[in-house]
Amino acid sequence: MTKKTEIAKSARKLLLTQYQGVLSTHSIDVPGYPFGSVVPYCLDRQGRPVMLISRIAQHTKNILANPKVSLIVTEGDADDAQTVGRMTCLGDVIKAVEDDMDTASRYYRYFPHSVNYHKTHDFDFYYIDLVRVRYIGGFGKIHWVEKEDFLLFNPFNATEETRIVEHMNNDHSEALHHYCKLRRIELKNGYAPVMAGIDSEGFHLRIGSRVHWIGFDAPVHSPTEVRKALIAMAKDPVPA
Numbered sequence: 001m002t003k004k005t006e007i008a009k010s011a012r013k014l015l016l017t018q019y020q021g022v023l024s025t026h027s028i029d030v031p032g033y034p035f036g037s038v039v040p041y042c043l044d045r046q047g048r049p050v051m052l053i054s055r056i057a058q059h060t061k062n063i064l065a066n067p068k069v070s071l072i073v074t075e076g077d078a079d080d081a082q083t084v085g086r087m088t089c090l091g092d093v094i095k096a097v098e099d100d101m102d103t104a105s106r107y108y109r110y111f112p113h114s115v116n117y118h119k120t121h122d123f124d125f126y127y128i129d130l131v132r133v134r135y136i137g138g139f140g141k142i143h144w145v146e147k148e149d150f151l152l153f154n155p156f157n158a159t160e161e162t163r164i165v166e167h168m169n170n171d172h173s174e175a176l177h178h179y180c181k182l183r184r185i186e187l188k189n190g191y192a193p194v195m196a197g198i199d200s201e202g203f204h205l206r207i208g209s210r211v212h213w214i215g216f217d218a219p220v221h222s223p224t225e226v227r228k229a230l231i232a233m234a235k236d237p238v239p240a
């Protein structure tokens with residue numbers, strides 16, 4: 001693995017392990033000033049951040065006037081934010097096509113409560129077409145990451161991913177609990193872990209409203225490789 005590839009992987013891991021960030025848009029009410037707002041996101045099959053935002057929200061109005069944005073993501077639960085990973089994703093916000101059911105169904109697995117948003121307000125899906133990423137992996141570890149190095153397409157189509165996710169949730173709940181124990185992920189308030197999505201580098205478990213990412217030891221590119229990786233992980237001993 002080249003140094004450039006390693007840096008891009010670390011930056012992508014940060015984006016995967018978090019599920020919300022600060023979206024900065026160009027204010028139309030106070031021209032010349034950035035406007036920040038917290039938004040949840042997941043990644044689409046091209047590896048781009050996807051957001052579900054209301055047409056009446058201020059950041060949406062700003063985007064319609066100027067689609068150039070940044071999304072700041074930081075590593076959570078840190079005593080000193082200057083010593084942990086953080087990144088700024090620069091890009092242009094583009095509205096997803098209305099019949100993109102794949103993006104919608106994937107997003108709802110990560111944020112199931114958002115299904116009801118459409119009943120009260122007009123919400124639409126948007127993705128950030130990345131231009132460049134500024135990644136800081138800690139003190140002194142500062143890098144620009146180019147789009148072509150950062151983006152990693154999901155090797156699984158919608159049908160394959162849905163089949164894997166539903167199989168794990170319906171037939172292997174014990175394994176999902178075991179994965180949480182391996183990563184010391186606490187099951188708060190009695191919530192059971194639910195697999196939300198999977199890609200070549202790992203998978204997401206949703207526990208209540210919080211999302212956790214668990215990485216594979218090596219990349220997977222087919223359902224058969226996923227099965228082998230998940231079985232091997234299910235056999236790993238829980239650390240004392």
